[in-house]
Amino acid sequence: MTDSNIDLRVIRTKESIRDALIKLIDEKGFEAITVKDITTKAKINRGTFYAHYQDKFDLMKKCEEEIMLELSSIVKTKFPSVMASLKTESAAVQPFPHTVSVFEYLNENSDIMRAVLGPKGDLSFQVRLKEFMWETLYGDNPFAFVKEESLLVPGQYLSSYLGNAMLGVVQQWLNSGRKESPQEMARILTTITANGPLFAAGIKK
Amino acid sequence: MTDSNIDLRVIRTKESIRDALIKLIDEKGFEAITVKDITTKAKINRGTFYAHYQDKFDLMKKCEEEIMLELSSIVKTKFPSVMASLKTESAAVQPFPHTVSVFEYLNENSDIMRAVLGPKGDLSFQVRLKEFMWETLYGDNPFAFVKEESLLVPGQYLSSYLGNAMLGVVQQWLNSGRKESPQEMARILTTITANGPLFAAGIKK
DNA sequence: ATAATAAATAAACACCGTGTTGTTTATTAC
DNA sequence: GTAATAAACAACACGGTGTTTATTTATTAT
Structure with missing residues (x-):
């Protein structure tokens, strides 16, 4: 347990998802955001997103x-x-x-x-x-x-x-x-x- | 020009669209509403909706x-x-x-x-x-x-x-x-x- | 009443985002 | 090094979008 039993990739992934979300709300508003937008901006696979969150509302x-x-x-x-x-x-x-x-x-x-x-x-x-x-x-x-x-x-x-x-x-x-x-x-x-x-x-x- | 040169069907259609919208906001919230929801509830054809409005935001x-x-x-x-x-x-x-x-x-x-x-x-x-x-x-x-x-x-x-x-x-x-x-x-x-x-x-x- | 016209319909279309699944690749903990 | 775990990747069916077509129906003006 280096940090708190959590894989470093998970932290990086969640952080980039979170950053992407904030940028996207600024750009086009929460309503218009798609999961694809988030994963594209966060440079992760869309499947990876669904491994952590149910949908954009859950995030x-x-x-x-x-x-x-x-x-x-x-x-x-x-x-x-x-x-x-x-x-x-x-x-x-x-x-x-x-x-x-x-x-x-x-x-x-x-x-x-x-x-x-x-x-x-x-x-x-x-x-x-x-x-x-x-x-x-x-x-x-x-x-x-x-x-x-x-x-x-x-x-x-x-x-x-x-x-x-x-x-x-x-x-x-x-x-x-x-x-x-x-x-x-x-x-x-x-x-x-x-x-x-x-x-x-x-x-x- | 009986009322104001406007076909009665247009008025009825727009009214039922409007009523459906209000009901649907109550039911599931504006965000979750689809155009299909609106036309189904309003009992009109989906093409008719697009003849009057660009999308749900325009409505x-x-x-x-x-x-x-x-x-x-x-x-x-x-x-x-x-x-x-x-x-x-x-x-x-x-x-x-x-x-x-x-x-x-x-x-x-x-x-x-x-x-x-x-x-x-x-x-x-x-x-x-x-x-x-x-x-x-x-x-x-x-x-x-x-x-x-x-x-x-x-x-x-x-x-x-x-x-x-x-x-x-x-x-x-x-x-x-x-x-x-x-x-x-x-x-x-x-x-x-x-x-x-x-x-x-x-x-x- | 009837002809002209405008609106509503049904069906089909390509497009895009969704959420899921199975497989492969990379990283971590031991 | 090895097993476990997470990420990446690709493919899938599904459903809503927005548009277009031909066709039927309702309304308007005469």
Whole structure:
């Protein structure tokens, strides 16, 4: 067992498949990709692809599962403390620390993140990511954001509002070239959420 | 010229194609649909389909263009007055009238809206819809929301935040069975936006 | 009503991607 | 070195695509 009982060729093959996938999403969008496209670009035999994955959806799913695991571990380790401070000190103005961590992760993996979250990316992943955010905010966990008695609106809509807003800012950042730093992006997101969009727009005083 | 010089058969054919498309998106998602699926469900010959549309993407595009036109006409007629009142009276608490109109439109066309905006819908349409909202809020038009000098954050991110938040609430409403009335949904959306999500959540006083 | 016309149909076509299978070749672990 | 394993290669039937043909059917204009 040199590395972890895994043949080096497998690693090389899977890496070239993964690289080909990311390039192809950029070029023609996930929808239009064929398995043949992938194997041609990865310079492997088509049969080899089917030895590792069922189809292009299976490949995509396995790439995305890695992302989801890493993202959720970031959130899970840092989110509870954020929620606790929010509830006691009320209305933080500092960027939430877990938000900075998330943007740093997105920044380090920007190639694949831009591919899957971009306009030619994978809708099903975006849906799953939203569901994860929705659950984190509203679902059955002890630190759910939106579980107060004093809600002015139904919690499910507040969760959708916040989750989609945050993801939208992330997508805008990724698609416009990531000119701001993760710290700056976390500040932007926190400012809008803490003060409300109208205040952040300078309309409401 | 009885109606508009168009053969009645064409209308019937196009309607059954459109109905089949909506049903199929519900059943298996846009991505997995084949032209053969559509013609089988619509009970028409496959050649007839190609007499009207290039492929399933062309069909989808033409359905969506109708929606975009109707939606943008609602927004364009009502949005300027909303913006004017917002700027002078500051921070409305009443639902914006154009928001009610949009929800009413979505309610009347809920079958197709749920299909295209749902989790198995068409990503490219959702992207185009967001671009339209982004333009309305931030783009090159006299009533752009996010064009003040006193912005606390870059306008592009504020637009993304708001546009995605609103669309997210709409999708949540459509996917959870439209239990609230359009008026109620407009109130919810306005409340969160005007007061900010943290206030609406009861966290910030 | 009828003739002209437009649309829908059925059948066939080559083309391409799919997913699988059997065989050969290369690499790894022992 | 040898056995085990993975990759490469080639061939296969299958199904959807997009187009074209001749033919039938429905509609329009008169």
